[in-house]
Amino acid sequence: LRLLNRLDDPTKGTILYNGEPIAAYDGQQLRREVSMVFQRAELFPGTVRSNILWGTTIHRICVDPADIAEMVGLPTAMLDKDVSRLSGGEAQKVSIGRAIAVGPKVLLLDEPTSGLDPTSTLQIEELVRHLVKRLHLTCVFVTHDMEQARRVGDDAILLIDGKKVEEGSVDRLLNNPRDGRTLKFIRGQLR
Known part of the structure; x- marks a missing residue:
């Protein structure tokens, strides 16, 4: 998965994105278009708001964090909450919010429900399906769970x-x- 947005470069072969080798893309620009959510929520110290806006600062994009919070199912009252106080499901929603805040075309998800309780797992799956439709995203969702693949996947x-x-x-x-x-x-x- 890390090869698809150039967090790692392939040692052999060529990966194409929009018909062009990804090696031809600037890494930061590619990561704006091909955004990734890791298995465990990798949040930066600070608030929900600062985490949602992290990538937008790098890419000089203006978004309303309240809109992103609403999209991922977090109450806007949570924007100023310290991320160290979040549940696993809330933290993963913040990670997804940070990923979509930059306006990607592709969303890469590396087992995003690993370690979450069944309720949070279903919420994340539903959220991903909703975002794919609403934002017209291509989504690569890595899972080892066959039933999860049935619930979230097409291909x-x-x-x-x-x-x-x-x-x-x-x-x-x-x-x-x-x-x-x-x-x-x-x-x-x-x-």
């Missing part, structure tokens, strides 16, 4: 050891896999 790619094994609609991949390794993965029998 899926199964990677094993960094190599593509199979791709297709989530339903086809999970209900009628064409590659034996996919079936083993689904059954938990992959060694």
Whole structure:
């Protein structure tokens, strides 16, 4: 996932974005268009407001943090709350808010519900589906949870050891896999 917005550069091969090699893009500009949310909410010391606005300062973008808070399901009264006092679900919503505040075209999510309780997990999934529709985002959502893939995904790619094994609609991949390794993965029998 880190290769898709140049947090890491590939050691071989070429990754294309809009038909151009991503190596041709300025890293900061690419990260504005291809924004990432990590597995654990990586928040900066300070308030919800300062975290939401962090990327907008770098990219010189003017947004209303109250609008972003509303989009991610946080009350505006929470904007001045210190991030050290947030629950896991609230912190992940702030991370998503920071990611969308810069106006990306692509949202990368690296297991964004890992370690969250079931209620927070469903809230984050619903939020992502809502944002994808509202903001017309392309979303890459990494998960090892088959049911989560069904709930949030349209299309899926199964990677094993960094190599593509199979791709297709989530339903086809999970209900009628064409590659034996996919079936083993689904059954938990992959060694």
